[in-house]
Amino acid sequence: MLITPRQDKLNKIVILNPKGGCGKSTLVTNLAACYAKRGTVPAIMDYDPQGSTTAWLERRPDHLPKIHGIVAYKKSMQATRSWQLRVPGETETLLIDSPASFDHDDLRELTRDSTSILVPVLPSLMDIHAASRCIADLLLVAKVDRRDRKLAVIANRTRKNTKSLAKLMRFLDSLGIPIIAVLRDTQNFVRSAEQGIGVCEMPPSSVKPDVVQIEKIVSWLDAWPQRRRESTTTTSINKIPSAASSLLRRAHFGSA
Ligand SMILES: Nc1ncnc2c1ncn2[C@@H]1O[C@H](COP(=O)(O)OP(=O)(O)O)[C@@H](O)[C@H]1O
Numbered sequence: 067m068l069i070t071p072r073q074d075k076l077n078k079i080v081i082l083n084p085k086g087g088c089g090k091s092t093l094v095t096n097l098a099a100c101y102a103k104r105g106t107v108p109a110i111m112d113y114d115p116q117g118s119t120t121a122w123l124e125r126r127p128d129h130l131p132k133i134h135g136i137v138a139y140k141k142s143m144q145a146t147r148s149w150q151l152r153v154p155g156e157t158e159t160l161l162i163d164s165p166a167s168f169d170h171d172d173l174r175e176l177t178r179d180s181t182s183i184l185v186p187v188l189p190s191l192m193d194i195h196a197a198s199r200c201i202a203d204l205l206l207v208a209k210v211d212r213r214d215r216k217l218a219v220i221a222n223r224t225r226k227n228t229k230s231l232a233k234l235m236r237f238l239d240s241l242g243i244p245i246i247a248v249l250r251d252t253q254n255f256v257r258s259a260e261q262g263i264g265v266c267e268m269p270p271s272s273v274k275p276d277v278v279q280i281e282k283i284v285s286w287l288d289a290w291p292q293r294r295r296e297s298t299t300t301t302s303i304n305k306i307p308s309a310a311s312s313l314l315r316r317a318h319f320g321s322a
C-alpha cells in the first residue's frame with residue numbers, strides 16, 4: 067500500500083489520472099518549475115515506477131532554482147519508509163505524481179489531506195471515459211467532498227473543441243468541477259521536458275500561451291485557503307444533482 071507524508075500546513079497537490087500519457091508528469095514538472103521560480107523550494111514526490119519526473123529532475127541544470135525530489139516508487143533497503151518519504155521541513159508545496167495503476171486504498175491515501183487534486187485529460191473518447199471513471203472514483207471511493215472545491219480538470223493537448231470534449235464539459239459542469247486550464251498540443255512541453263526545465267524557463271517569445279495556462283493553474287492552486295473558507299459557508303452544492311449522480315454511477319461501474 068502507498069504511504070504519503072503527514073505534515074501540517076503542507077500544500078499537498080495531487081496530479082492523478084490512471085490513464086498513461088494524459089500529461090501528469092508534464093503538469094507536475096511545469097508546476098514545480100513555476101513554484102521554484104517564485105523563490106520557494108517545492109518538492110516533487112514521484113510514485114510512478116516509470117520515474118519520469120525523477121529523470122526530469124536529474125536532467126535539471128544546476129544553475130536553475132532548486133526543486134526537491136523524493137523517489138517514492140522505490141523501496142529503499144537502507145532507510146525506513148518514513149525517512150525515505152520525508153519532506154524537508156521548510157517545504158510549502160508538495161506535488162505528487164501518481165502511478166498508472168492503484169487500488170482504492172492507494173487512492174484514498176494519495177488524496178488524504180490534499181489541498182488540491184488535478185486531473186489532466188486528453189480530448190479523445192477513450193481518455194474522456196477514463197477521466198470520468200477517475201472522477202467518479204475520487205468522489206465515490208476517496209470521498210472527496212465537492213464542497214471542498216479541491217478538484218479540477220486540465221484539458222491537455224487540445225486541438226479543437228471535439229464532441230467528446232463537450233460531453234466531458236457537460237459532465238463536469240453538472241458536478242460543479244471546473245476545467246481550470248486548457249493546454250495546447252505543442253513541442254514546447256516536449257522540448258522543455260528533455261532539458262529538465264519548465265515552459266516558464268524557456269525563452270518567453272515562443273511559450274507565452276503555454277506559460278499563461280500554467281500560471282492560471284498556479285493561481286487556482288494558490289487560492290486553496292479561500293476555496294476552503296468558502297466551502298465552509300456554502301451548502302448549496304453539497305448534494306450531487308440526480309442527473310450527475312447517475313452519470314457518476316455509470317462511470318464508476320464501467321458502463322459509461
Ligand atoms: N500539451 C502537450 N503538448 C505536447 N506534448 C505533450 C503535452 N503534454 C504532454 N505531452 C507529451 O506527452 C507524453 C506523455 O505525457 P506525460 O506527462 O509523460 O503523461 P503521463 O505522466 O500522464 O503518463 C510526453 O512525451 C509529453 O512530453
Ligand SMILES: [Mg+2]
Pocket residue numbers: 090091092114116118119163
Ligand atoms: Mg508520468
